Amino acid sequence: MRVELQDLSAGLHQTQPILQHLSLKIQQGEQIALIGPSGAGKTTLLHVLGLALAPQSGCIRHDDRDYWALRSVTRHQARSRVMIAPQTPPLPPRQRVVTAVHAGRLAFMGFWASLRAWIAPGNLQDIQDVLAEFDLTDKLFERVDRLSGGERQRVGLARLAWSLADLWLVDEPLAALDPVRARQAMQVMTRMAKEREITLVASFHQVDLALEFFPRVIGLRDGSVFFDAAPQDIRHEDIVALFENEQG
Amino acid sequence: MNTARSDFRAPQYDPALRGRVIALSILVLAVWKMSQLTEFDWIGLIHAFSDPAPRAFLLSFFPPAHSIVFLKLAILETWRTVAIATCGLFIAGLVGFPVAIVLTRVLSLSAIGKTIEASSWISRGMRGVLRSSMIFLRSVPELIWALLLVRVVGLGPTAGVLAIAITYSGMLGKVYAEIFESVDQAPILSLLNQGGSRLQSFAFGLLPQCSDELISYTVYRWECAVRSSVILGFVGAGGLGQQMDLSMKMFAGNEVCTLLLMFVILVSFADWMSKTLRKVWA
């Protein structure tokens, strides 16, 4: 999926949009890392890319279509092709992993199919394989609230991998993972995205992993693009300047 | 192409499935059996939506009866319902309040200087009896008391007042006692140790600390009593409930409608009164 932003401003509050006059072009199959200090607007940008937040000015086009100008039904259908994986895994505590992962394809299941999946989940082997990628092999029927924080985050990523979206928007996917697992997860995600030609945009607080795994890194600061380049073209001073005066 | 196929063969079925199927079957079986026991007419219910007779019944409610004669009657009965509740609760308070004082261990004279548990066995025994009586009084639903009393003192508000008085004295007694026990004991003990009487220590040490809670709970119970009073009317204890019962038996839909509206107004009024009183008191 291609995405293009033109002079876009967006935010939760009418008066002070976090994102200011942003322009961006994302090609099909690109993998982009988003870095920047807290409050820079990384999460907001991901939500805008995911059709979950309407722009206050400017426009955003997915595959050359401005979904905010179309009917809400059309827009909702388009949402099935983009998927946001939030920072806190959005999993109901008492739900089992198998059902939580199944939920990744809800948009493609009719009402009765989803009801059946809710009562008696199928596709067990396939879901098992996805979980295996994230090293969650024996957690298929485990309850989400019985998992550790890191495991829960990986279930969130597994749900993303199970979905049929071709734009993945991942918000701080490594926050709860230790360094070893973080690298593993990163390898799996980027490999999958490349194999399936999925456009991947992920935000990070860990700059080193971002620079290592992604061919394009966007630095966001105060709602504007601070730099947008390949890792080899980014100087150390740029990074320092990006995070200058960051609080906390 | 998946390079990592799991070598853990997933079970062919979901382990929770068996449990769910069993639970579902039990549920279906239970609903079927219970429908039999309660003579639940599912088919009739579905038909009722298309049947003209129920619709006619509903339509008979409108317009609500609004003749001056009937409105006067409705308002009078509404007031009588409130009166029954007020009298009943008042008597319940007369009984419950002293009982609660007696039940309050901190006021026990025989316990001064020793731990509370060391009060004399007489006073402990008496407390036990009182507590059980309060529990008994409030466990039997007031409707049953009303049924009994109607046969003893006849139809009319007396039975209603007594039924409410009996049940609610149990409730008030128990909760008042709990409120008294939850209060800071130091001021009370100091008054007792100075030689003050139990009543004095109560009035000057205990009561000021919890008057808010007492009022709040009592007013809440008054609201409940008003509702109870309507229900008791159905077994002959007077008031709005009795009139509703009469109108229903006469199939006077429009009268029932007016009375229901009066009931809603009454409940809202009671709610308002309780809020205002609580605010004024604080």
Add this chain to the structure above:
Amino acid sequence: MNPRIVAIFSLLMMVVASFASLDLNLSAFFEPDAMSSMGRFVSEFLHPDLQSVFLYKVFLASLETIAMSALSTLIAAFLGLLIAFKARGVRPLLNILRSVPELVWASLLLIAVGLGPFAGTLALALHTTGVLGRLYLEAIENQTEGPAFALSAAGASPAQVFFFARLPQALPQLVSYTVYRWENNIRAAAVLGVVGEGGLGQMLSFHLGLFQMNKAATVIAATLILVTLVDSVSDRIRRYLG
């Protein structure tokens, strides 16, 4: 003037007015006739009828009462879920359903469907739907938005969001409320029988009407046992849910 004094004064006035406007004959309760009847009742009460034939009837009536309470709670839970899902503009209906006491519903339905436990079950179901519907609505609204938002942003329909996010999150709370209402409905079912809706209540009213105090005592005892049983079962379930 101190508002408290005003309040106390008005309350006292209200109490006086109440007593004055009803022609109570409380003394009738203490008259020798009444006292001796009460005495007779009490003594008969203390010798409940325990013959096996009668006990069997009481047992059947208890089953009917349990069935009334459980079935009505189940129906209300189902309807309550539907209503909680629909969520918009539904509060006025719920308020009507829950403000009208079960007994009033029951009497209305008696006219419509006739005597027997069907009317009682229906009445309880209607009233409980109002109560549970509102409780369900609030429980679901109080959940965190995260899971629901994520699914919705991925293109799931509102029904799917309900089943895969909102409902699972709120389920323990919903079950707790439902079990609590079942506790309440057992009492209500016993009482509704009094107006002819079957179960223990109808038996009680019948025997009290014939002044058969010993039989009435058995029925009341059975009611108390039933209520205690349901209370403890429901307590255990709710504690298990944590």
